[in-house]
Amino acid sequence: MPSKNDVYVGIDLGGTSIKALAVDARHRILAEEKLPTRASLRPDRVIGDIAGLVIQAVNAAGRTRHNLRGVGIGAPGAIDPKRGVVHEAPNLGWKEVPLGRDLKKLLRVPVMVDNDVNVGVMGEHALGAGGKTQEMVGIWVGTGIGGGIISRGKLYEGSHGGAGEVGHTVLVVDGPVCSCGRRGHAEALASRTAMERDVRAAIKAGRKSVVLDIMKRKNKPRMTSSVIHAALKKHDPLMREVMQRAEYYLGVLVSNMVNLLGPERVVIGGGLAARLGESFVAPIRATALEYFLRPDDLRRVKVVPAALGDNAGALGAVILARQRLG
Amino acid sequence: MPSKNDVYVGIDLGGTSIKALAVDARHRILAEEKLPTRASLRPDRVIGDIAGLVIQAVNAAGRTRHNLRGVGIGAPGAIDPKRGVVHEAPNLGWKEVPLGRDLKKLLRVPVMVDNDVNVGVMGEHALGAGGKTQEMVGIWVGTGIGGGIISRGKLYEGSHGGAGEVGHTVLVVDGPVCSCGRRGHAEALASRTAMERDVRAAIKAGRKSVVLDIMKRKNKPRMTSSVIHAALKKHDPLMREVMQRAEYYLGVLVSNMVNLLGPERVVIGGGLAARLGESFVAPIRATALEYFLRPDDLRRVKVVPAALGDNAGALGAVILARQRLG
Numbered sequence: 148m149p150s151k152n153d154v155y156v157g158i159d160l161g162g163t164s165i166k167a168l169a170v171d172a173r174h175r176i177l178a179e180e181k182l183p184t185r186a187s188l189r190p191d192r193v194i195g196d197i198a199g200l201v202i203q204a205v206n207a208a209g210r211t212r213h214n215l216r217g218v219g220i221g222a223p224g225a226i227d228p229k230r231g232v233v234h235e236a237p238n239l240g241w242k243e244v245p246l247g248r249d250l251k252k253l254l255r256v257p258v259m260v261d262n263d264v265n266v267g268v269m270g271e272h273a274l275g276a277g278g279k280t281q282e283m284v285g286i287w288v289g290t291g292i293g294g295g296i297i298s299r300g301k302l303y304e305g306s307h308g309g310a311g312e313v314g315h316t317v318l319v320v321d322g323p324v325c326s327c328g329r330r331g332h333a334e335a336l337a338s339r340t341a342m343e344r345d346v347r348a349a350i351k352a353g354r355k356s357v358v359l360d361i362m363k364r365k366n367k368p369r370m371t372s373s374v375i376h377a378a379l380k381k382h383d384p385l386m387r388e389v390m391q392r393a394e395y396y397l398g399v400l401v402s403n404m405v406n407l408l409g410p411e412r413v414v415i416g417g418g419l420a421a422r423l424g425e426s427f428v429a430p431i432r433a434t435a436l437e438y439f440l441r442p443d444d445l446r447r448v449k450v451v452p453a454a455l456g457d458n459a460g461a462l463g464a465v466i467l468a469r470q471r472l473g
Numbered sequence: 474m475p476s477k478n479d480v481y482v483g484i485d486l487g488g489t490s491i492k493a494l495a496v497d498a499r500h501r502i503l504a505e506e507k508l509p510t511r512a513s514l515r516p517d518r519v520i521g522d523i524a525g526l527v528i529q530a531v532n533a534a535g536r537t538r539h540n541l542r543g544v545g546i547g548a549p550g551a552i553d554p555k556r557g558v559v560h561e562a563p564n565l566g567w568k569e570v571p572l573g574r575d576l577k578k579l580l581r582v583p584v585m586v587d588n589d590v591n592v593g594v595m596g597e598h599a600l601g602a603g604g605k606t607q608e609m610v611g612i613w614v615g616t617g618i619g620g621g622i623i624s625r626g627k628l629y630e631g632s633h634g635g636a637g638e639v640g641h642t643v644l645v646v647d648g649p650v651c652s653c654g655r656r657g658h659a660e661a662l663a664s665r666t667a668m669e670r671d672v673r674a675a676i677k678a679g680r681k682s683v684v685l686d687i688m689k690r691k692n693k694p695r696m697t698s699s700v701i702h703a704a705l706k707k708h709d710p711l712m713r714e715v716m717q718r719a720e721y722y723l724g725v726l727v728s729n730m731v732n733l734l735g736p737e738r739v740v741i742g743g744g745l746a747a748r749l750g751e752s753f754v755a756p757i758r759a760t761a762l763e764y765f766l767r768p769d770d771l772r773r774v775k776v777v778p779a780a781l782g783d784n785a786g787a788l789g790a791v792i793l794a795r796q797r798l799g
Contacts (some may be wrong), residue, residue: 225767268596282632296733298629302594305624305735307767315766316729320722329728330763347769396646399657403642407622407733409631440641440654441551 148471154164154210156201158220159263159457162238165193167200168461169208174274175459177208181324190300198253217466217472219256221266228308231260259468261358263460265311267453268295268418269302269470270463271414275455280411282293285453286313288397289415290369291326292334296408301470314338318396337396339419343370345389372418379423383405391430398434405448406440416453428452477743480536481529483790484546485589485783486562488512491519494787500600503534516570524579542585543798545790547592548572554634557586566768585794587628588784591637592735593779594621595628595796596789597740601781606737610730611779612639613743614723616695617652618660622734627796639730640664644722663722665745669696671715682711698744705749717756724760731774732766742779754778 149172159166162184171179180203182196197220224236231247235237240336241375251258261269268285276281283297298304303310314334315327322331326340335341346358358370361377378386401413413435415428432450439445453459475498488510495504506529508522523546531541550562559565561679577584585608587595594611603609609623612667618640620630629636640660648657652666661667672684684696687703704712727739739761741754758776765771779785 148617280632298631303624303734306606306737307735307773308768309767310733310735312766314731315732316642317644317725318763320725322646325765329766331725399643399646402655406638406641407636408629409633411632438643440638440653440655441635443633447633471526 150214151171151220152210152214153216154208154214154349155216156204156218156219157461157466157468158197158201158319159266159460159464160184160197160220160222160239161263162223162344165179165197165200166457166461167204167225168458168465169204169210170462170465174462174465175339176462178204180204180207183325184239186239190241190246193239193247194244194246194249195253198250201254212254215254215256217234217249217468218254219266219466219468220246220250220258221262221263221460221464221467222260223263225309226260226262228259228261228265228304229272233260256266257468257472259464259471261464261467262293262309264293265295265302266463266467267416268297268311268414268463269466270455270459270461271399271416271453272297273466274462276412276414276451276453278412279448282408282410283412283414284313284401284408284410285416286397286400286404287302288338288415288419289372290338291419292338292400298408299400299411310443313400316400316403318399318403333396333400337393337400339370339372339375342375342389345392346370346385349385349389354385357383358386372422375419376422394430395434396426397431399438401431401435401450402438405435406438407460411448413448413450414453415450420452421456424452476540477537478532478540479542480531480540481791481794482530482543482544483787483794484523484544484563485529485542485592485786485790486510486523486546486548488549491523491526492783492787493530494784495530495536496788499792500788502788503536504530506530506533510565512565516565516567516572517575518573519565520570520572523581524576527580538580541580541582543794544576544580545592545792545794546572546576546584546586547589547786547790547793549585549589551635552586552588554591554630556588558583559586583794583798585790585797587790588619588635590619591621591628592789592793593785594623594740594789595740595792596781596785596787597742597779598623599792600788601785602738602740602779603740604775607735608736609738609740610639610727610734610736611637611740611742612730612745613724613727613751614664614741614745615698615743616664616666618664618726619743620740621755623736624734627740628793634650639726642726642729644725644729647784659722659726663719663726665696665701668715668719671718672696672711675711675715680711682705683709684712684771698748701745720753720756721760723757724748725764727757727761727776731761731770732764737774739774739776740779741776742785746778747782750778752775757767
């Protein structure tokens with residue numbers, strides 16, 4: 148029986164930290180807890196940490212274990228959402244870990260697991276930039292490019308539960324090599340990793356840029372969103388050029404999704420969108436509109452930045468848990 | 474109340490001919506009727522022709538009008554399936570024609586309308602190459618490239634009912650111009666129209682080929698599937714080269730759909746697949762497999778030619794009518 152003390156916990160499991168949000172039945176955030184991910188330890192130790200963090204969040208929300216109705220988790224890598232198994236998560240070093248089952252044993256409540264990007268897209272759809280749309284596509288730009296499709300109000304799963312790999316669709320046949328080994332994927336053209344590759348290659352070829360100085364000053368070995376942001380603020384011509392090219396590819400990717408899937412809205416998420424917001428999305432939108440097939444899509448389809456920031460994953464994990472619980 | 478005399482009629486409305494199939498409740502074909510499309514007349518005259526053809530098919534099936542439960546139509550161009558309106562069909566010269574409503578008035582039974590490719594994909598899914606899959610993608614290669622997505626056993630409609638435009642997704646950013654005016658779409662790279670453009674350009678540039686001779690002999694102003702077939706049988710090197718390139722692009726397109734949508738099966742249909750069958754699909758499959766992201770998709774996902782030939786559209790129209798009738 149539903150009670151006003153009911154509490155759900157959403158977990159965003161990342162390679163460096165684990166975040167928990169305790170929310171009530173109306174998805175109001177009651178408490179937030181965080182823990183570093185001890186990825187060097189065995190998976191069952193990390194799962195123990197997650198269980199502890201869930202209880203901590205429930206207590207911080209002023210509830211008890213008896214009020215906990217369910218837990219949702221967004222986990223990185225390839226997930227089997229039906230069985231709650233993490234097939235392979237390179238940045239955790241996990242292979243075939245029965246995360247859902249093991250956490251359920253510890254907590255004795257239903258536990259749902261899905262891919263972190265899928266869960267983030269669900270969060271934005273239900274509580275963020277999704278508006279009241281039934282048909283939405285999310286494109287998450289970070290070190291890679293991930294995505295998720297919402298159809299008839301629910302996550303589009305495909306036959307294996309892992310649909311939505313927008314980053315692994317070809318935009319340039321025989322283009323640059325992707326992290327997955329194939330050529331010309333969107334991820335190989337427009338992710339932060341692709342941008343960093345292009346910036347480094349241009350500098351090696353003699354172009355001037357402040358990017359490497361900023362990385363040194365910020366003590367970042369990689370070209371993170373904050374490095375990109377700082378270089379753009381300094382009007383670094385190379386950074387601007389590389390960014391514009393990536394945004395062009397992302398605009399084409401958005402149009403592919405719109406022409407193929409007919410969504411009402413496309414949400415651009417991930418680290419770059421969180422940091423740069425509308426200034427990142429505006430050029431993507433401009434290109435996408437040029438490529439829309441249907442004239443009425445020009446006014447009908449909205450291309451917008453994600454709205455929930457760091458909370459998208461954990462909130463989406465709650466949505467996941469509640470949808471699957473029925 | 475269902476009766477063993479119940480009959481459904483599926484219509485495949487094309488620019489040159491109209492085909493009707495009368496089928497029973499088990500989708501067994503009872504009768505087939507055909508009529509040339511009098512596209513030069515006003516739409517209401519053509520709609521009158523369709524009504525006459527439906528009655529003719531019902532009679533040929535040994536049934537009467539009272540046994541007719543519903544009519545489905547696959548129509549070319551942009552359709553609003555909810556209202557049964559043909560927005561725009563260039564090869565009929567139609568704009569905003571209320572085909573569903575007008576035909577319903579004449580026949581006094583439910584009439585459902587959808588795009589011809591969507592309806593063909595539904596036919597192949599239910600009665601042809603679709604097997605028992607719940608998740609399928611159809612790619613129809615002809616003068617253009619059309620497609621349809623089946624999800625959870627039903628046509629994926631998107632927010633406007635017109636989803637599935639696989640031919641209008643970019644495979645080569647800034648590639649050749651498409652019929653829609655944008656660059657690099659699959660249709661601009663791998664349709665019959667694209668192949669003909671490439672063959673003609675190569676001949677103009679001095680390459681030898683039997684293609685133009687075959688077109689003259691067959692009295693075909695365009696490079697039809699039968700012309701392509703004849704040139705391939707003569708081992709025309711240019712035709713083979715252009716065909717291989719198109720098949721490569723189609724393989725990449727298949728992989729994009731598989732990585733994005735996670736279907737169990739991809740069906741290749743349309744005129745070329747009908748004429749060339751497995752010899753057309755085998756190289757497409759080989760390329761697609763190289764681009765699949767998930768290792769288990771290599772054995773799980775089948776890429777197959779369509780199986781219903783010319784009947785896919787009319788049979789799919791019956792499936793459409795019956796699904797929407799509930």
